[in-house]
Amino acid sequence: MPNQDSPTRYGAVAQGFHWLIAALVVTQFVLANLADDLPIGAHKLALLARHKSFGMTVLMLAILRLLWRLKNPQPQLPAGMAPWERHIARATHIAFYVLLFAMPLTGWLMSSAKNYSVSWFGLFTWPNLIGPNEHAFDLLRSTHVILSDLLFAIAILHILAALKHHFWDKDDVLVRMVPFTKSEKRT
Numbered sequence: 555m556p557n558q559d560s561p562t563r564y565g566a567v568a569q570g571f572h573w574l575i576a577a578l579v580v581t582q583f584v585l586a587n588l589a590d591d592l593p594i595g596a597h598k599l600a601l602l603a604r605h606k607s608f609g610m611t612v613l614m615l616a617i618l619r620l621l622w623r624l625k626n627p628q629p630q631l632p633a634g635m636a637p638w639e640r641h642i643a644r645a646t647h648i649a650f651y652v653l654l655f656a657m658p659l660t661g662w663l664m665s666s667a668k669n670y671s672v673s674w675f676g677l678f679t680w681p682n683l684i685g686p687n688e689h690a691f692d693l694l695r696s697t698h699v700i701l702s703d704l705l706f707a708i709a710i711l712h713i714l715a716a717l718k719h720h721f722w723d724k725d726d727v728l729v730r731m732v733p734f735t736k737s738e739k740r741t
């Protein structure tokens with residue numbers, strides 16, 4: 555399985571980044587919602603500490619993924635796709651990248667504004683980005699929540715689009731992102 559992307563297929567590195575980040579984003583929603591249902595206490599704080607560590611991991615992976623993407627040309631979209639579909643696909647991917655940065659950054663800023671430490675799995679602590687500020691905390695917290703709703707909506711759209719490509723259009727768009735498969739034009 556080649557590491558590099560080709561004009562017709564994502565390589566192992568891009569696939570690895572994609573599925574690792576996707577799994578972590580799902581984990582982020584699960585952890586945040588589990589923590590949300592709990593009263594303030596050790597268990598809630600432990601879940602949020604995990605949420606912060608995974609969230610900072612997403613930030614680091616998103617930086618690496620973006621660098622990789624800038625150095626490796628993306629596979630072409632199928633010729634039969636309508637211009638509006640191409641625009642939506644592009645807009646969705648750009649929105650994903652913006653959110654993969656904005657979610658961790660608003661989370662990190664929110665924690666800094668409360669002077670709550672952000673550790674990375676107990677190995678080291680990230681520095682505070684801003685000083686304590688109750689007003690900024692409220693604003694950043696609402697932003698984090700609103701952006702998470704947006705991320706959720708875009709992810710649903712993205713998954714439905716991938717399934718439409720596979721089952722309706724019967725093209726290679728889904729398969730070429732899946733490891734250990736072969737891209738053969740199916741239409």
Ligand code: HEM
Nearest residue numbers: 579582583586606609610612657658661662665672699702
């Ligand atoms: C991709 C990364 C991230 C995603 C997808 C994400 C998603 C979420 C979601 C869905 C919630 C629950 C929102 C609600 O109440 O409806 C939440 C809450 C929270 N997140 Fe994140 N988050 C990410 C990264 C981070 C990071 C890096 C930090 C801190 C360093 C952080 C700190 C928090 C905190 C403290 C809450 C609880 C807010 C509260 O209810 O007081 N998050 N996050």
Ligand code: HEM
Nearest residue numbers: 572575576579623647650651709712713716717727728731
């Ligand atoms: C919520 C987590 C997810 C995120 C953040 C995400 C993000 C992205 C991004 C940014 C791209 C653009 C290519 C790249 O730069 O890697 C992409 C492509 C792709 N994603 Fe996802 N994705 C997620 C979940 C999924 C799921 C669950 C599926 C499968 C149903 C999926 C299927 C695909 C496919 C097939 C492509 C390739 C599209 C193309 O060739 O242009 N993704 N994804």
